[in-house]
Amino acid sequence: MAHYAAGGAPPAVLPRSPGLSRKGVPRKGPGERRKLKAVVSEQLSRDVLRLLREEIHTDTVLSVGGSLFKVHRAVLLARAPGFYFHVNGQTPSGLTNELVPVDNVDASELRAFLQIVYSSNKSIKSYEEEILKKMKVGSVMPEKKPDVGFQECGNLSDSFLGKCETQEDFTGGGGSFISSDNYDLEPASELGEDLLKLYVKQCCPDIGICVDGQSFRAHRAILSARSGYFAAMLSGCWAESSQECVTLQGITQGEMNVVMHFMYGGTLDFPDKTNVGQILNVADMYGLEGLREVAIYVLRRDYCNFFQKPVPRTLASVLECLIIAHSVGVESLFADCMNWIIDHFARFWSERSFANVPPEIQKTCLNMLIQSLNHRNAAFLLMESDRLLVGLPRVRWTEAALSMASRLQEECVAFIVENFSSIIKSENFTLLLQSQAMSSTAHLLDKIFKAIEDNITTENSCTLLMSLDALLSSESTKEMGFTCKVQAVRDKLWAFLVQSFYAVRHTKGWQQMHIDDQQKIQAAAFDKGDDRRLGRKPVLTSSQETRL
DSSP states (O other): OOOOOOTTOOOOSSSOOOOOOOTTTTTOOOHHHHHHHHHHHHHHHHHHHHHHHHHHHHHHTETTTTTEEEEHHHHHHHOOOOHHHHHOSSSOHHHHEEEEEEOOSHHHHHHHHHHHHHHHHSSOHHHHHHHIIIIIIOOOOOOOOTTTHHHHHGOTTTTTOOOOOOGGGTTTTBBBBOGGGGTOOOOSSSSHHHHHHHHHTTOOOEEEEETEEEEEEEOHHHHHOOOOOHHHSSSSSSSSGSSSSSEESSHHHHHHHHHHHHHHHHOOOOTTTHHHHHHHHHHTTTTOHHHHHHHHHHHHITGGGGGGOHHHHHHHHHHHHHHHHHHHHHHHHHHHHHHHHHHHHHHTTTTTGGGSSSSHHHHHHHHHHHOOOTTHHHHHHHHHHHHHHHHSSSSGGGHHHHHHHHHHHHHHHHHHHTHHHHTTHHHHHHHHHHHHHSSSHHHHHHHHHHHHHHHHOTTHHHHOOOOOOOOHHHHHHHHHHHHHHHHHHHHHHHHHHHHHHHHHHSSHHHHHOOOHHHHHHHHHHHHOOOOOOOOOOOOHHHHHHHOO
């Protein structure tokens, strides 16, 4: 069954960001790695145990009294080689589903042992020793290490198991393909390490996966347990279920190598120069959720440095990771990248590589910044946007960043005017005053005051007047020499209040004003010749309000 990549071409990104190779970056984020290892090892244990429980592609039947246990020679050889050779003998027949008697143990004991063999994430040597003692072998274990089983694999019937090769043969020419780049990758658990040896030693394979002329010799049971794609292919519904070699398309040899090492060992890293974005696509194609999590972890570590304090070399790689996450639909990683870019937007927008970010992502970044505006950060974002407008050169690659900075500045000014009473109490507004005092022209403060004058309404005029009075009474305003600017805006507000007295006196802001200001405004309104009789604001009934 030919397989073609879903979702089109992989994202056009570098395989790995310069200066951030797996071996070159300090191991940070140990908590994230521990969490990933726990998730991947648990998934591997669950998948392999399902082989035993659901009797998937079994090839041996162990018999204890009247109880039968369908098992897998490859798993027994990988995890408990002493037990395997004891029950099968040194020269097993290699017949599929051959009935093999197991003496001197109860069915319950064998069942418990097999559960441990198929699911334990730790070494099972002690359990193997214990059951062998009960099988009358005493405490004497084979002198050779568990790898003995892999060497002995060559004595098994070639009709089923195939030849077991030495490590020097793995990277040979036109035969089976295993990259030496993967030997230093950490498996998720002891179970993963044992199964990975089974694959790397190429012991007991019963199927070949052909990719671009190279064969990956594997085990139907492991492939079916770990991947829904292979489970469907090898279940009997497809012609490939009876074939000894299956050809895949839409995947490279390097990507297949990563997939095989993950399915067997739950490996937590990728070889250098791996296209992590494409591995995410491959993980989706083959239903490997754990591989997807490993790829996300690698991106967070190698591209984003776990979102530590930004340094120049990480800025471009975080933007690259943002594009990858967007192209393959990893929403959580996209959100993390976007939030970090927003936190340091002035530095990112100044990057030349920001011009290569798709326009829809740039727009999303701007919109999220605007939505994040609050009384604590509005003055800071205003200063940062101004820093961009002043500092960026007027060249083609900065056009998008300059346009976004200009729009952000407009939104900041509008937000500050709308929430002026709370923003002037913030620490960042004090910093804004300080920066404007040191500037040759207080242009940002002028923008704010001009926006106040242009947006005076009946509803906000009283609140704005009280806010300007608070500024006038503050020591920072006096020390920085802004008293005249603030007073000029206040005078215009005062004139508006006098002219609109009969409208503003019914607003909430009027009720909050000091009584002295209310009396002065009222007196000033009468002095202008408007001596209409004061009355209460009309209270309408519900029926009158409905008609209105």
